[in-house]
Amino acid sequence: MPDRANRGVDMRLKGWLCLSCATMGLAAPAMAQEAKVSDQAIVVTGSRVIKNGNSSPTPLTVVSTQxxxxVQPTTIADGLNLLPVFSSPRNQYANPNGGVAGGAGGNAAANQLNLRNMGSVRNLILFDGHRVPSTSVNNIVDVDMIPQMLLQRVETVTGGVSAVYGSDAVTGVVNFITDRKxxxxxxxxxxxxxxxxxxxxxxxxxxxxxxxxxxxxxxxxYEYRKDEGVSARSSRPWFRQQSVxxxxxAANPYQLFSDIRINNLPFGGAITSGALAGNYFASNGVLSPSAAGTATGSSCCTVGGTGGYYDSSLKAKLESHQLFGRLDYELGEGLNFYVSGLFNNKKNExxxxxxxTSNLxxxxxxxxxASSYQNTLAAAGQSTFLFSKLFSQAPRLNPQAESEQFWVNLGLDGKLGAWDWSVAYSNSASRLSTTLHNNVNNQKLAAALDAVTNSSGQAVCYASTVNSAYAGCAPLNLFGPSSASQAALDYITGDTHLRAMTKMQDISGSLSGSPFKTWAGDVNVALSGEWRLTSYxxxxxxxxTTMANCTGLRYNCSANTVLWQNTYAARSRVSNTVGEVAVEAKVPLLKDLPFAxxxxxxxxxRYTSYRTSGQYWTWKLGIDWHLSDKLRFRAxxxxxxxxxxxxxxxxxxxxASLQNRDELTKITPGLDAGTSPVAGYSGGNPNLRAEVGxxxxAGLVWKPANTFSLALDGYRIKISDAITSIQGYNPTIQNACYASGGTSPYCALQSRPLGYSNTSAANLVTAWYSTVINIAEIETWGxxxxxxxxxxxxxxxxxxxxxxxxQPHIYYRTPALVTIxxxxxxxxTNGLQASPKWRLTAFARFKPTDRVTVDIMERWRSAxxxxTDPTQVWVNNHVAPFATTNLNVAWKPRNGLGDAEIFLNVQNLFNAAPPATAFFGASTIxxxxxxxxxxDDPIGRYFTAGVRLKM
Known part of the structure; x- marks a missing residue:
């Protein structure tokens, strides 16, 4: 029998890639696709010594881009997220996030992959086997930067491989591979x-x-992509202002409601103190009694009533340009040079x-x-009153994130006797420019709100009468749903900007070969090293830290007033270097035996040394046992x-200004009458260590016939010293403090005047604090x-x-807190998203004629x-299961233009609406x-038609 290690890419490899991994295509087409791959040297993702995917001890998912x-003719990330191993991605559909940075390290609509729902920071992204530079400060890759036109396949290792690739490969690796021929x-x-x-x-x-x-x-x-997005959730019939x-x-359980309104924030504005309290401006300039609506158990909100609500984007806009080029050159026999480069410009909005405006x-x-209301206040001896409004007439906050990635990768590879060697250098830069349109300037707002009547009977800003700096001030009329002038809206809002630059340089090299043989075949060994510099x-x-200048302003400005309502801190250049060396080996032990x-x-x-966070050893052991040609075990x-x-x-x-509920006093600062938002402070932690996974x-692959295969793999992942964000305003963190009577270390994450047992309004929290620490343990299996x-x-x-x-369990264990x-x-909490225990995807492909192909996909998740916080009491704590169907019909016409294909694709064929759910910590928004x-798919039925041509 020929030596298995030297067989190369034979039909069994094709069968493995096609039938034993999660190739998204169907068997016959996928096998044809992999036949093309067989013309090239195959290096299996997840190893430097395994040349045959049929001998990989680690589960490997292979999908062809075709x-x-x-089934999903949008972005490559959207297609990959159909696979059950990926879960709860952040992408264009993710819940929008406020602030000039837009969340997610600068772009809340970045397309990120999330293996096992353990966070996008814990899986590594490769492009042709090279580490892809991060596109954000939090080291996450927006995979929209990957050029798609020349992609051949995507290989996903669903297991830890830090010993092969270094940091971040805790839950796995996703390797995007181009067609280099x-x-x-x-x-x-x-x-x-x-x-x-x-x-x-x-x-x-x-x-x-x-x-x-x-x-x-x-x-x-080159590829151009434009997606207009969906700018309002109210565009869908299922949107009903759902909120927990x-x-x-037990006395006041959580419950999901629809048609939730924020009591003291009507669209026309409400007076919240004094003789006119309890009234709101249902129409411009005219007060009406407030209608409270039906109580919900939260002081902030009711079902129905006169309060307002938000209507944020359902899907972010996207526009991108992608350029990619690659040159391969054979310098001599066994010596090859290559250089590749990509440029990506992408805008999300x-x-x-x-x-x-709360309690102004x-x-x-x-x-x-109106003079009648002025007279009422004067009769009551009031010189001022408090006023709150959800200012729906003003334009919504509109973050626009523009990212540009530059990446050049060059290298040499060749042979040194019987050994293969390679060296590579890459240089990359990712520039993120985020513009927050319609940010409110608090100083100008304070000036515009204080409107007085001048000698000509016109409304002017009081500040303009005492300070020439406010000569251009336009007075703002808040008394009604559409009472403000355009000039006043333009005056109080402006554009603010964040500019961020992330850079990476990487030098790597490897040497692999077979130094000797055992009785069962060649022993393959690989040595590798890498040096990497990242900066931000x-x-x-x-x-x-930029405060408003209150000179000439009578109200709504103090020494603690920040100039802009939404801020983002700058960062002088910081950097980190890492050096790594590794060795990998594959040793055949048995061959051609009845049981093997x-x-x-x-x-x-692998030995890894970080300048900032220490030195670490990582390792990996694997076994691949071919019991026969039909059955193999791996672990x-x-x-x-x-x-x-x-x-x-x-x-x-x-x-930042926060309006999170104070669980001790049961008051929501900034929303309950007579209160103002509370300052929230956050920052990094230079004393962090690496988390360890x-x-x-363990699994099996059974292939009783060439037309059928089955693969089953189990896994267990346990991460210690997990890096997690601890937020003082988190209800769970708050309650841990109060239950301890003030002795818990979590009490340091808040400030209040009267200790941690006084529940009166006088003890309302005055500040929240957030930090990042190595404290958690995460464990999952499935x-x-x-x-x-x-x-x-x-x-x-x-x-x-x-x-x-x-995936029946994903435990998050944090000291002094209940295990989740x-x-x-x-x-x-902490940004954790949907984690259904069962995720199923089924594909069917039919060819009714030799020129027509029909693809059907069914995707389902469990209830x-x-x-799942065990300390919480709920009414009907249930989210229904959800399923969608995709249909694609492709036709290859007879013509002289080469290989052409015309297709019609329908996503969510039956227009299924996502079951209603919401986050208990977002009750006020x-x-x-x-x-x-x-x-889940919130868009509904979607039609795509197009043509593909190859000559």
């Missing part, structure tokens, strides 16, 4: 629209490749909240207040790390199943694929709870956050 596009011309164009007539998408691209002489090959691609209200106790001090003789710096023109067709053991060991055990990011270590100190995988069957229906090819992920099992939860679980 098959991804057949593409010759010819490829073009595509497509457009799409939702069944509601919105969310238009356009995509066009071309790729060209050619062999230059006998030694060189060049290829390049209550206190989570979304709409969040209109300005919120207004003069009783305000020029816009940012500038901001809306600093949290082949038995191989693999191992890897791995690894120790992996994730080093703290530059943001974890050096995030600048910042301050321990992973075990199993992945895949079955594939190729057959014929009416003598025409057909194939079926079924994939399932079962996030599995089966729609929302959780969940709104929250109905319509901004929540309403559906991340991962």
């Amino acid at each position: 098959d991804i596009a057949a 593409f010759n010819g011309l490829k073009m595509q164009a497509q457009g799409g629209l939702s069944t509601y007539g919105d969310g238009a998408q356009y995509n066009a691209g071309l790729a060209w490749g050619k062999k230059l002489g006998e030694r060189a090959h060049f290829e390049m691609s 209200q209550g206190g989570g106790t 979304q709409f969040i909240t209109p300005p919120v 001090t207004m003069g009783a003789s305000n020029a816009f207040l 710096a940012s500038t901001s023109d809306a600093l949290p 067709d082949a038995l191989d053991v693999t191992g890897a060991l 791995t055990r690894s120790r992996d790390i994730r080093a703290p990011t530059l943001d974890d270590l050096y995030a600048p100190s910042s301050i 321990n992973t075990l995988t 199993a992945d199943l895949e079955a594939n069957w190729a057959t014929k229906l009416a003598k025409m090819p057909a194939s079926f694929r079924f994939m399932a992920s079962w 099992d996030q599995a089966g939860a729609a929302f959780g 969940m709870k709104h929250s 109905p319509g901004q956050f929540g309403g559906f679980a991340i991962g």
Whole structure:
């Protein structure tokens, strides 16, 4: 029998790639796709010594980009997120986040991959085997930067491989692989629209490749993508201002309500103190009695009533340009040079909240207040009153994030005797420019609110009469739903900016070969080393330390008033360097025995030294046992790390105005009458260590026939010293403090005047604090199943694929806090998203004629709870299961233009609406956050038509 280690890419590898991994295509088409791959040298993702995917002890998912596009013709990330191993991604559908930075390290709509729902920071992204530079300060890659026109396949390792690739590969690796031998011309164009007539998408691209002489090959691609997004949640019939209200106790349980309104924030504004309290401006200038609506158990909100609500983006806008090029040149026999480069420009834009004005001090003789109301206040001896409003007439906060990535990668590879060697250098920069349109200037707002009548009977700003700096002030009339002038709106709002630059330089090298043989075959060994420098710096023109100048301002300005309502701190350049060396080996132990067709053991060991966070050893052991050609068993055990990011270590100190409920006094600052928002302080922690993951995988692959296969793999991942954000305003953190009577270390995350047992209004919290620490432990386990069957229906090819992920537990353990099992939860604290215990995806492909192909995909997730916190009491803590169906019909016409394909794709064929759910910690912002679980489809039925051409 020939030596298995030297077989190369044979038909069994093709069968493995096609039938034993999660290739999204169907068996026959996928096998044809992999036949093309066989012409190239295969290096299996997750190892430097395994050349045959059929011998990998680690579960490996392979998807062809052609098959991804057949069921989800949008972005590559959208297609990958159909696979059950990925869960709850942050993307264009993610809940919008406020602030000039837009969340997610600067772009709340970044397309991120999340393996096992343990966070995008814990899986590593590669491009042709090289580490992809992060696109944000939090070290997460927006995979929209990956050029798609020349992508051939995506390989995903669903297990820890830090010993092979270094930090971040705790839950796995996603490797995007290009077709480096593409010759010819490829073009595509497509457009799409939702069944509601919105969310238009356009995509066009071309790729060209050619062999230059006998030694060189060049290829390049360009792609343009535009997605208009959906700018309002109210555009969907299922949107009903869903929000969780209550206190989570037996006396006041949490409950999901619809049509939630914020009591003291009506669109026309409400007077919240004095003789006119309890009235609001239902129409411009005219007061009406407030209607409270139906109580919900939360002081902030009611069902119905005269209060206002938010209406944020449902899907962020996207526009991008991608350029990619690669040159390969054979310098001599066994010596090759390559250089590749990419440029990506991407814009995301979304709409969040209109300005919120809570308990503002207004003069009783305000020029816009009717004389009858002025007389009432004068009779009561009031010179001022408090006023609150959800300012829906003003434009919503509108963060626009523009990111540009530059990446150049060059290298040499060749042979040194029987050894293969390679060296590579990459240099990258990611520039993120975030503009927050419609940010409110607090100083100008204070000036514009204080309107007086001049000698000509006109309303003017009081400040303009005493300070020439306010000569351009336009007085603001808040008394009514549409009472403000455009001049006043323009005066109080402006654009603020964050500029951030992340850079990475990387030098790597490897040497691999077979130094000797055992009785079972060649021993393969690989030595590798890497040095990496990353840096980050940012500038901001809306600093949290820039205070308003209160000279000439009578109300709503103090020494503690920040100039802009939404701020982001700047950061001088910070950097980190890491050096790594590693060794990996594959040792054949048995061959051609009755109980072992082949038995191989693999191992890897890596030493990593970070300038900032210390030195670490990582390792991995694996076994691959081919009992026969039909049955194999595999298992791995690894120790992996994730080093703290530059943001974890050096995030600048910042301050924000928070309206989170104080669980001790039961008051919501800024929303309850007579209160103002509370300052929230946050920053990085330079004393962080790396978190350590321990992973075990074990499984089998059964292939009784060439037309059928089944793979089943179990896993267990346990992460210690997990880096987590501890937020003082988090209800769970608060309650841990109060239960201790003030002795808990979590009490240091808040400030209040009268200790931690006084529940009176006089003891309202005065500040919240947030930090990042190595404190948590995360543990999960589960199993992945895949079955594939190729057959014929009416003598025409057909194939079926079924994939399932079962993840019954995701434990988050934090000292002095109750353990949270996030599995089966729609929302959780610290940004945790939907974690259904069962995720199923099924594909079917039929070819009724040789020119027509029909693809059907069905995706289903199990029922969940709104929250799985065991300390909480709920009314109907249930989120229904959800399923969607995609249909694609492709037709290849007979023509002389080469290989052409015209397709029509329908996503969410039956227009399924996502079950209602919301986050219990977002009760005060109905319509901004929540309403559906991340991962569910909120857009509805969507049509895409297009053409693809290859010559």
